[in-house]
Amino acid sequence: MARTLTTCIYCGCGCGLYLESDGSRIISTVPSRNHPVSRGSLCVKGWNSFEFINSRERLTEPLIRRNGKLVSATWEQAVGLIAEKFLSYKNRYGSDSLAFLTSAKATNEENYLMMKLARAVFGTNNIDHCARLCHASTVAGLAATMGSGAMTNSVDDFDKADCFLVTGSDTTGQHPLIGSRIIKSVLDRKAKLLLFDPRKIRLSKYAHLHAQIRGGTDAAWINGLMHVIIRDGLAADKYISERTEGYEDLAKVVKRYPPEYVEEVTGVPESILVEAAHIYAETEKAMIVFAMGITQHTTGVNNVKSLANLAMLTAHAGFPAAGVNPLRGQNNVQGACDVGGLPSVYSGYQKAGDPAVRSKFKKAWGVDFLPDKTGLTVTEIFAHACMGNIKGIYIVGENPALSDPDLNHLKKCLKNTDFLVVQDLFLTETAQYADVVLPASSFAEKDGTFTSTERRVQRIRKAMEPAASSVPDWKIVCSIAKAAGYNGMEYNDPSEIMDEIASVTPIYGGITYSRLDPFGLQWPCPDKEHPGTPYLHKGKFTRGKGLFLPVEYIPSVEQPDDDYPFLMTTGRTYWHFHTGTMTRRTSVLDREIPENFVELNPEDAKTLDVKTGSMVCVTSRRGSIEVKAKVTDRVSAGSVFIPFHFKESAANLLTIREVDPEAKIPEFKVCAVKIEKV
Ligand code: SF4
Secondary structure, three states: OEEEEEEOOOEOOOOEEEEEEOOOOEEEEEEOOOOOOOOOOOOHHHHOOOHHHHOOOOOOOOEEEEOOEEEEOOHHHHHHHHHHHHHHHHHHHOHHHEEEEOOOOOOHHHHHHHHHHHHHHOOOOOEEOOHHHHOHHHHHHHHHHOOOOOOOOOHHHHHOOOEEEEEOOOHHHHOHHHHHHHHHHHHHHOOEEEEEOOOOOHHHHHOOEEEOOOOOOHHHHHHHHHHHHHHOOOOOHHHHHHHEEOHHHHHHHHOOOOHHHHHHHHOOOHHHHHHHHHHHHHOOOEEEEEOHHHHOOOOHHHHHHHHHHHHHHOOOOOEOOEEEEEOOOEOOHHHHHHOOOOOOEEHHHEEOOOHHHHHHHHHHHOOOOOOOOOOOOHHHHHHHHHHOOOOEEEEEOOOHHHHOOOHHHHHHHHHHOOEEEEEEOOOOOOHHHOOEEEEEOOHHHOOEEEEOOOOEEEEEOOOOOOOOOOEOHHHHHHHHHHHOOOOOOOOOOHHHHHHHHHHHOHHHOOOOHHHHOOOOEEOOOOOOOOOOOOOOOOOOEOOEOEEOOOOOOOOOOOOOOOOOOEEEEEEOOOOOOOOOOOHHHOHHHHHHOOOOEEEEOHHHHHHHOOOOOOEEEEEOOOOEEEEEEEEOOOOOOOEEEEEOOOHHHOHHHOOOOOEOOOOOOEOOOOEEEEEEEO
16 A cells, blocks of 8 residues: 555644555555654544545535536636636626635645735735634734744643643643643643633543633633732743833733632632642743633633733743643644735735735735735625625635534525635535535645644645545636636646745745655744744744733623523534534544534533433524533533534524624634523
8 A cells, every 4th residue: 555644634733644545545544653743643533534535425526506506517617607707796896895715724835825816816805714713813812912823832842841721722622632742741740730621621630720710701810810920929020021011011900800809700719720820830831721712702812812911921931841822723724824814914924904015925926916905804704795795705625604603694694695616525514505616635635735733834745636526726726816817826736836935925934845854844934944943932022022911801792691591612522523524424433423412510401301312402592403412510500512513403503703803703602592401
């Protein structure tokens, strides 16, 4: 069998694996023993990351909607229709009547081309992707405080840190290889794990302390930690005066968060808060680790700023094994942001509003015009489609009809879009609304790069020919650009696209395919001799001085009340990924969790007279689903948890579309529901 070294398609850990092929199909995976992150291991998703590639449900040809039905078409017909329609909307309604959703599952090269298509060919900054729904708050919050919106440390640092403050991250479930490093450090080196999470998770059993916080109260308990640190003389005065600014403002705000008040708001006992503050502040190598439990709130940016404040207050940033570490969810959500799949920045976070940046890209791309107005975010794009302002949307490798909040409203927006193009492996819930569907090739059928959560840019390599008449996303995007009359997107190979990215993107400046063999480089990597950067902010912050940005606790938008008495939170399970497009087509994974469930505390289950396996109806102000109850003390009384993978009982029919005012990320983690026994 032929073996091809590549990178896992699922989470942001970026594990290295070999795909084994019998010449026509991928038939197994083997972990890479030498890979710096996975080191010979994979989680169950990585081991099973090939079955969906061979699925009989793969799209085999382009489809065009005629008389209400999707029917077969040739590539020429489909691409020609897209170019014609998009150009006609541009001419009639202006460039901003178009919008582009790029993909955290696609390669860096493909994401870069999507932003080039949106900006250079169609003249709009309306380009965004699902980072808006997971870590947009991280990018905004860390960029404002430290100057860079990425994970400060490396995965290897998890073997060196002596304290982990983990919050809003079910690490063993969502980033299993990082979760296992935390457990190993706790067991082997007696590192202390401080867990702040509303649910009991697998890490709880290894935690020195677990504060089971009330959902949506993060700014309050983080301010409480800082209150204790300052009160008890644990702040890093020298570091604060030499490397930061704005400390006085922070000190004033956190003074208002004494432990007794924090206990009232968050449910964290005073003694636990004080103990956690002392352990975190007094341990030299302490890492903050967080994920979407922190970011997916209407206060997501504030929560992230608050964690950055905490790290800077205690000199826990700018060193090995000490920093602020957002764990990025999808395999290439970091890269999709890095290469400009965002409405306000070009690749390398260069501001779209800066004339010097636009001038550089105009020259590189050979165009006279690039838009200066910040584009619309994912959530705004659909709202504008509903209002009739957006006429054409091109979606690559995303499934908003299951992943976005308030699905009944989202579906109305999709129906209201004049011309919807969806490019994917399968006829997803979103593709079913499309006017044109394009069959894309999987990660095993193309070359490219992904950037993992630790900023590691690494290769994926073609292990088989594209299935049926599917085509790699980068080639499809180039053909649409050409059909629209633009000749600046002709490449023989994705390595040429990476060379172009490096030429216009300072943080990727030293990256070439030959340098990425075998296991990649961590950005910033500004020139061809640079070895890559294992940790950020060494000596000084990317923005110069770290900026304390104090935040106040603001309650979540929708609180439980008499009509909707439960606080519902959503998330993922260990066995499935995102909207289940790939994992639900993988027998081992689907066998473990074939259907949806709602986690319900035993006390609530007793009141409702339900047992594990009973069907219940969960209703919010926006919709209703029926799911099986799973009675467990993983959730506290009054709270419920529902995974969002399942189309049959989509949790996002219940969630609200209120967003963080700055990052525009929706409030997936808190909404009010009622539960009735069916
Ligand atoms: Fe893939 Fe993440 Fe599992 Fe590694 S930990 S094998 S990257 S899903």
